[in-house]
Amino acid sequence: MGTIIRVRGPLEFKCQLDSTDVRLMQRAISRTFEMLLSQVKSESCVLAVCDSPVIIWPKKSVYATPEEITPSTLCEDLHQWIQTDEQETVGKRSAKKKGKKSSAASVVNLRLMMEATKTGPLPAPILSRTAQNSHFLSTTLPMDCVVRTTSSDTIKDAFERLLEALTHQLCEMEKMTLQHMKGTTLLIPEPLHFLLPEPKGLVTVVYPAGVPDSQLETQRKELHQQFELPDDWPYFRRANSYHFPNEPYKDGYLRNPHLVLTHPTLDNGKVYSVQGIYSYHHYMQDHMEDNGWGCAYRSLQTICSWFQQQGYTERAVPTHKEIQQALVDVGDKQASFVGSRQWIGSIEVQAVLNQLLGVTSKIMFVSQGSELASKGRELANHFLTEGTPIMIGGGVLAHTILGVAWSETSGEIRYLILDPHYTGAEDLQVITDKGWCGWKGPDFWDQTAYYNLCLPQRPKVI
Template sequence: MVFSEECAIIFRLKGILEFACQLDNPNAGSQSQSTISKVFQGLRSKVSSKNIVFTVCNSPILIWPNIGFRSSMESLTEASACGDILQYIESDDGGSKKTLKKKDKKRSVHTVVNLKLLFEVTDPAGNEAPSLIRVDTQQHYVKMPLPLDCVLSVTTDESLASVCTRLVETLRKQLAEMEEAVQRYRKGSSFVVPQPFHFQLPAPAGLTTVIYPAGVPDSQLQAIREDLHRKFELPSDRPYLRRANAFHFPDAAYKDGYLRNPHIHLNPPNIEDAKLYLVQGVYSYHHYMQDRVDDNGWGCAYRSLQTICSWFQQQGYVETAVPTHTQIQQALVDVGDKEPRFVGSRQWIGSIEVQVVLNQLLGVTSKILFVSQGSELATKGRELANHFQTEGTPVMIGGGVLAHTILGVAWSENSGQIRFLILDPHYTGEEDLQTITDKGWCGWKGPEFWDQNAYYNLCLPQRPKTI
């Protein structure tokens, strides 16, 4: 499932199926495997039955996909384009999605249609008398929820009947993959809950779902990831399939309150023959006055460092939280770079300290690019372009009393013209995306942005070679 300009709708179907089985002897491998397989076969038959119903969230629509296609809306028929469903879905503000959002000039907008998996209650039982069977042997009864979560990315003109048929097929496939995970990680009567995660992989793989066992850390799943990297022909030196790399759906809010990737809402600068070299992946925007810390006037480098740390966290390289100012200061004390009284102070830090903290807290090495005066930054297009093309990490730049984060460059190899994509940690306002982009707190800056006579140090974090 690969996104393209025409691939504008993501159908996401979620629901819970209950797995329940009775094992005579959990340690009898083949017998237990057979019992588990029969339960999963029953669940696959259930999603193929006429009783399955899809309900479209925030709408009055019910769909019976396995009865030759039937809908609660007379206007939605087997031949209807799936894009027609959008007019019946209410937006969060109570309005109606009359039309599909067009791909704007700033970024692709994919509409998500959320569905829930339901089943019709069958007719009441007849008058047959119940039967009882007494079993004297000890048995183990296993019961757990299976959190189904299927995605399908389609073009707007694909028929609704086809989409629903494919969703049922995806449900069956996901149950088969869950069975494989349950069998692989089961130990006697101890079961793990299989959890689906979605990943946006490079073409041609596209949006792909992987089942991981709940409670098993990423560090114990490396062999599984290695197999998947080979299957999808992914590079073996960077993570694509850790839980932190999971696809973030456009309609889902981030719970921590930080803005992600505000730069994607900007138009590129107009430079003839220029190419864009940008940060790769997801980061959080950290700036003055966040987290109830008044660091206005002294904490810009700390905030730039936090943005860099968030990048390594959200790309799956580390599982540690973004460090606080105090933790950053303590790390510098621990390595002997600062005296103990530095902790709790309002002293500035620079690019060298950022390099030290990244190594101490994250195990990340960095290169330092020294620039004797700001006017020389206009000549560093090749070095910065190479960094963003190969490493793709945010760059911290410090000079004088100011620190900024560089997220990319627009650079013409022929003319040497350059613009810098700057994320400014000196912002003190709320998490207002429009203000941040309109007022230039995240924006493209020319070489004149830098103090032409001040020296600058750039910290260029390097990606660890790992999956």
């Protein structure tokens, strides 16, 4: 992976419009962006490594302080200057100094700043007063640029690329500002990062803040053409923006716990798994005491989180009562069902997904658990084409299937199971060590019970 170098900081945009003529206003705005570009390219541009004493002047021959930092210093060596919370002393905050490499070693955060101090004699100020009507535009541009580096990249290499990224982002912000300008009202540019399939990697896109995704389809189509991406997957919706590994999720749910697991080894076998990001929903979360009856609700919540986090819906993950109300609304249940502790199954999960998200699902019927071992091809094809989590219900239990390891030659199969019956804290190590998220063999299923599988279908939208 190497190191991600990320620089953020405000640039003050101040522009006086002396005319309401569109061309003259656009010229004035472009001149302001040119001034900001010259600031970024000047020797007064400073990049400070967050939580460390390291400060770098990229246009002063990559001059840095402390003296040990030189242009040939490797990017990954910056980590040893970053102080983590664990290195703080109890009581009074200790001085920043060299410490161990941060556990979040994949990201180095920088602050974008400008030197305010000027050297040499200053000219005497001149004041002039002009009486005229004009509009004064003032806002803060939230600069946010990233570059991905390899283990051999030096600070000189990376910071030259960072300056190029900052310059490019200002140009993109200017283009967006002029494109979405309405009278003397400007929309603030919003930089977002997206991780595209390799080898494309991490790219940055500037959207107009406050404009919903539904109004940006034309821009997304242009981006799909630019990066040669298929037009049936929402790569550039805001919900798909890259989540940096050193930033915790605010809602407290674990994401993609299966990624830390080791794949099973099968002769001539391949692994087919969920595509994208989901949250792990299980018993006793959200102050909801559903132990013993809510497993299918939790599996459904995990599926809904997948559709939300892939940008297919802006709707929040539904609560148990909202799920029950949806089943009442479609005529599947009586009004008394809302607030009850009654189980639901795959057919109800299918109905709720359609009612709340407009998502259709296929149902796979298996008359007894022993037959699941022969469903490798169908399950592998689902994860290849749709990539959504599968809800499986049988007897009184429901689980989420996140993938299969399957050998086409031998028929051998393993199932990647996310178990909603877990009642503990969001502890990734416990969840994976104890098998609440883990690979299971065909004997995991009750060999004589019947099972229904709900396979949600991914909408083909951009």
